[in-house]
Amino acid sequence: MDTTQLIEAITQCNRDVSNGVPGAKEKLLPLTYQLSASVETPTQMIWSTFSTGPLRAATVRTAIDLDIFKTLKAADGASTSILDLAKARNASPDLVRRIVAFLASVDIIFETGVDAYCATRISNALTTPGILGGAIYGHDIMSRSMWEIPSYLSKRSYQNPSNPVDAPLQDALNTKQHFFPYVSANSLLVKSFADFMGVYREGKEHWTIFYPLRERLQHVPDSSSGAIALVDVGGGLGHDLAAVLSQHPALSGKLVVQDRKEVIDSIDPAKLDAGIQRETHDFFTPQPRKARLFYLHSVLHDWDDENCVKILQNVAKGMDVDSRIAINDLLVPDRGSSRSLTSMDLGMMALGSAAERTESPLTRVRAYRSHLKTKRHADNAGLAPPSGFSCQYCEQNFTRKEGPIRHLERNQCPKAPNPKRKHESLDSRADDAKRRACVGPRSDSTASDEIDQDIDSGYGGLYVREGAGGGPSIASSSKSPEDSTTDQTVSAGAPSPYEYSRKASNVSADMPTPVQLPPLSAVWSPEYSTAPSTSHDATSYLLPAQQSPAAYSHTATPSSLTRATTGDSEMSETSWYNPADEDEDDEKQSFLIMPNNPRSMSSPALHTPGQGFDPTTGHTGSEGSRPLSDAMERMSLKNVVMDNHSIDAAVSKTIDSSAVSASRGPSRFSLATSTATSDYNAKRLSFTSLLGGSSIKSAHPSAVYSVPHSRTASLLTIGSRSTMSLDEMAAPFASEVDPELRDHRGKGDQGQGRIRRKVFLPSLPSISSWMPQSRPRSRDSNDTDDSSEALTLTASNRADGVQWDLFAPTGSAGGATKGGKGDQLWVKALEDHHEDARGALTLRKGDVIQVLPHRGSGNGEWYGMNQDSKKGFFPRKHCAVLQQRLYHPTIPEEG
Numbered sequence: 001m002d003t004t005q006l007i008e009a010i011t012q013c014n015r016d017v018s019n020g021v022p023g024a025k026e027k028l029l030p031l032t033y034q035l036s037a038s039v040e041t042p043t044q045m046i047w048s049t050f051s052t053g054p055l056r057a058a059t060v061r062t063a064i065d066l067d068i069f070k071t072l073k074a075a076d077g078a079s080t081s082i083l084d085l086a087k088a089r090n091a092s093p094d095l096v097r098r099i100v101a102f103l104a105s106v107d108i109i110f111e112t113g114v115d116a117y118c119a120t121r122i123s124n125a126l127t128t129p130g131i132l133g134g135a136i137y138g139h140d141i142m143s144r145s146m147w148e149i150p151s152y153l154s155k156r157s158y159q160n161p162s163n164p165v166d167a168p169l170q171d172a173l174n175t176k177q178h179f180f181p182y183v184s185a186n187s188l189l190v191k192s193f194a195d196f197m198g199v200y201r202e203g204k205e206h207w208t209i210f211y212p213l214r215e216r217l218q219h220v221p222d223s224s225s226g227a228i229a230l231v232d233v234g235g236g237l238g239h240d241l242a243a244v245l246s247q248h249p250a251l252s253g254k255l256v257v258q259d260r261k262e263v264i265d266s267i268d269p270a271k272l273d274a275g276i277q278r279e280t281h282d283f284f285t286p287q288p289r290k291a292r293l294f295y296l297h298s299v300l301h302d303w304d305d306e307n308c309v310k311i312l313q314n315v316a317k318g319m320d321v322d323s324r325i326a327i328n329d330l331l332v333p334d335r336g337s338s339r340s341l342t343s344m345d346l347g348m349m350a351l352g353s354a355a356e357r358t359e360s361p362l363t364r365v366r367a368y369r370s371h372l373k374t375k376r377h378a379d380n381a382g383l384a385p386p387s388g389f390s391c392q393y394c395e396q397n398f399t400r401k402e403g404p405i406r407h408l409e410r411n412q413c414p415k416a417p418n419p420k421r422k423h424e425s426l427d428s429r430a431d432d433a434k435r436r437a438c439v440g441p442r443s444d445s446t447a448s449d450e451i452d453q454d455i456d457s458g459y460g461g462l463y464v465r466e467g468a469g470g471g472p473s474i475a476s477s478s479k480s481p482e483d484s485t486t487d488q489t490v491s492a493g494a495p496s497p498y499e500y501s502r503k504a505s506n507v508s509a510d511m512p513t514p515v516q517l518p519p520l521s522a523v524w525s526p527e528y529s530t531a532p533s534t535s536h537d538a539t540s541y542l543l544p545a546q547q548s549p550a551a552y553s554h555t556a557t558p559s560s561l562t563r564a565t566t567g568d569s570e571m572s573e574t575s576w577y578n579p580a581d582e583d584e585d586d587e588k589q590s591f592l593i594m595p596n597n598p599r600s601m602s603s604p605a606l607h608t609p610g611q612g613f614d615p616t617t618g619h620t621g622s623e624g625s626r627p628l629s630d631a632m633e634r635m636s637l638k639n640v641v642m643d644n645h646s647i648d649a650a651v652s653k654t655i656d657s658s659a660v661s662a663s664r665g666p667s668r669f670s671l672a673t674s675t676a677t678s679d680y681n682a683k684r685l686s687f688t689s690l691l692g693g694s695s696i697k698s699a700h701p702s703a704v705y706s707v708p709h710s711r712t713a714s715l716l717t718i719g720s721r722s723t724m725s726l727d728e729m730a731a732p733f734a735s736e737v738d739p740e741l742r743d744h745r746g747k748g749d750q751g752q753g754r755i756r757r758k759v760f761l762p763s764l765p766s767i768s769s770w771m772p773q774s775r776p777r778s779r780d781s782n783d784t785d786d787s788s789e790a791l792t793l794t795a796s797n798r799a800d801g802v803q804w805d806l807f808a809p810t811g812s813a814g815g816a817t818k819g820g821k822g823d824q825l826w827v828k829a830l831e832d833h834h835e836d837a838r839g840a841l842t843l844r845k846g847d848v849i850q851v852l853p854h855r856g857s858g859n860g861e862w863y864g865m866n867q868d869s870k871k872g873f874f875p876r877k878h879c880a881v882l883q884q885r886l887y888h889p890t891i892p893e894e895g
């Protein structure tokens with residue numbers, strides 16, 4: 001944009017700010033930066049960068065020492081003379097004059113006359129603990145470390161720093177200590193940093209808004225039982241927990257804030273909500289608490305990858321079967337990163353050789369995942385894994401690989417109660433014990449207490465459990481965790497990264513063997529972003545890898561963009577999955593990524609009372625909205641390349657998404673939807689459609705096709721999404737959406753402009769070309785050969801815009817299946833549909849219907865049998881295809 005356009009954009013944006021348009025505020029400042037860049041000459045750039053910039057920092061810091069901001073504030077809007085400003089510290093008036101003149105010239109204070117000044121909004125803020133702390137910490141640590149970057153990098157031949165105790169900070173401050181111990185030695189810095197942590201994310205959406213806390217903390221027993229709902233690991237002064245309490249006062253279970261001793265000691269108990277318990281805990285030692293949720297906000301970004309892994313490993317030790325870890329950190333997009341994000345990233349480098357993680361080529365979280373796995377094996381070196389499990393119902397023993405979850409949820413247990421009830425009971429806390437009984441290691445296990453409380457990852461859970469022979473154990477705990485109401489100090493014998501030597505080569509004695517991160521090149525290949533080259537090239541069913549927010553920068557919703565590009569945090573949540581429930585190959589290749597960017601798709605309506613997102617219910621008020629709170633994703637290493645935005649884009653075109661699940665099996669990517677997010681099993685089961693494409697931007701970006709590996713999608717729950725209507729989902733990508741899709745918006749939908757329950761597919765040829773094993777058949781085919789295909793494309797893309805009917809049963813549908821594995825076609829009703837006609841099947845939303853081969857099928861109708869064994873014709877357009885009935889517990893196996 002040229003200067004004129006920028007001025008117009010600023011005017012418009014300013015109007016939006018006045019009208020309270022969400023996201024406008026965040027957009028305004030970057031626009032002003034762009035404007036000054038467009039008018040600044042190179043010489044002015046030199047002055048502003050190397051003179052004004054450092055001087056702002058230096059004079060603000062000096063003015064704090066001279067109490068200038070306090071004195072101006074005390075004048076309560078009246079002017080203060082230089083003489084009065086100098087008095088507080090008995091400073092030279094001539095010196096003070098020079099300093100305040102500069103501060104006025106950069107608009108930090110206001111010059112009211114000759115030698116007379118008054119406070120501004122900013123200078124008043126500089127007297128409050130958070131902003132004051134930011135200025136002190138910013139000057140004394142941050143900017144000094146940053147100034148050191150050029151010489152530091154030069155001395156180290158421009159290699160990316162990775163040693164936490166050999167960062168620019170150590171050179172700048174002439175210390176061998178890590179940032180945190182260095183700060184600890186200085187009470188002013190401890191307080192400044194902790195206070196600043198309370199405000200540094202000010203203005204950004206709080207995690208209590210976009211994270212489904214209530215849902216996650218459901219069924220936590222009352223705090224009188226000692227149960228802990230939430231531990232804020234490295235939680236500073238407890239401000240995040242205070243916000244949780246104010247938003248969700250009725251949450252049951254205790255809240256615990258853990259941090260280093262000096263931080264915990266600096267919390268004034270009188271100022272901390274009584275519902276929050278303080279606790280000293282070093283997160284490099286095993287987590288002493290069991291809690292439903294462990295929350296890490298801006299913790300991992302302080303650390304290099306190896307230490308992130310250690311932190312997560314230690315947190316994982318506190319995980320119970322239904323625990324989760326929630327990670328709230330910034331995620332740097334591949335393109336179009338904002339100045340706040342890039343500054344944070346380099347800032348983390350300067351302070352501790354750390355980084356803000358990028359979202360592609362994938363997040364390093366994957367690496368954490370693989371580290372955990374590696375560590376798990378390492379921890380148990382020499383220990384026999386549990387030999388198996390026994391089912392509490394049938395007492396059958398089975399191998400670890402078969403897994404209890406598979407046994408129960410796939411209805412393979414002959415003695416389990418009614419499968420449906422069984423299934424429900426798994427969701428109920430009351431039956432946790434039963435679940436565990438089945439899940440737990442067999443009593444004859446030789447290593448029952450070592451590891452491997454394999455759990456259903458849908459509940460989140462423990463992935464690593466260390467036993468007596470394992471790693472460090474808790475050395476001391478002054479009180480029992482349950483009884484404690486005040487501080488606890490838990491220490492452990494694990495070496496602290498603070499103690500690492502500066503030289504990596506010297507550290508082996510202290511340090512657990514570092515686990516090598518996989519080189520990114522191993523998981524990233526340009527081929528992943530290319531279009532399908534041949535219809536049989538399975539690995540080409542990939543969404544584009546590099547869709548960054550910038551790619552959508554011309555779209556209409558300001559909030560979606562600003563949020564994506566101005567450094568809002570990304571919320572990720574992980575629950576380790578149960579490797580026993582996977583095929584061996586799958587396990588080797590699997591990892592999780594955390595693509596969740598809940599707000600990259602937000603739109604104004606999300607926050608409009610009565611219409612927008614309601615954090616208490618997790619729903620929006622708008623019709624057609626669906627909770628997206630449980631996006632799931634599961635991918636395999638060999639062909640995963642996907643970032644947030646490609647997923648988001650895909651989601652935006654997946655209609656009727658009450659929950660969106662994405663998975664990539666060994667050969668395909670799938671995106672699945674379901675209609676009942678609150679029902680875990682429904683999520684597993686309702687894989688209805690799969691969306692893939694060569695490029696989101698291509699003319700026909702989407703296709704629906706079957707996936708034989710949809711089960712993998714159920715194993716990991718990742719992140720949370722806000723609730724949003726389909727329009728809201730699509731809005732950020734409005735201009736990217738397939739024209740056909742766009743044209744149909746509103747049609748067949750009572751003109752409300754909502755896209756609901758329809759998938760508008762591009763031309764059939766392109767779809768069938770993406771179906772390597774498909775053989776188009778007649779829709780009425782009654783062929784019962786033993787084709788291995790589950791589904792075959794047959795239908796056409798009708799002009800009326802209601803195009804769900806691209807699947808038809810193959811010959812095997814409804815017939816005998818190979819190995820009883822259920823190649824039949826099952827569909828799920830997306831809405832109620834009543835038919836009076838004879839031979840018609842009435843659909844109730846959520847009904848699962850087995851499609852039966854029938855010569856009369858056609859013209860948009862299928863013939864099928866519902867759960868009550870009623871048979872009849874029904875319109876396909878009201879249904880979505882499920883993958884394998886194997887996943888539906890309510891439908892017993894045939895024969």
Ligand SMILES: C[S@@+](CC[C@H](N)C(=O)[O-])C[C@H]1O[C@@H](n2cnc3c(N)ncnc32)[C@H](O)[C@@H]1O
Pocket residue numbers: 180197198233234235236237258259260263281282283284296297298299302
């Ligand atoms: C960037 S701050 C984030 C604080 C808080 N979670 C927030 O978002 O405002 C990182 C926190 O990690 C804490 N921390 C650093 N090392 C730690 C350790 N070994 N054990 C526990 N906490 C630690 C720091 O004291 C600090 O409070």
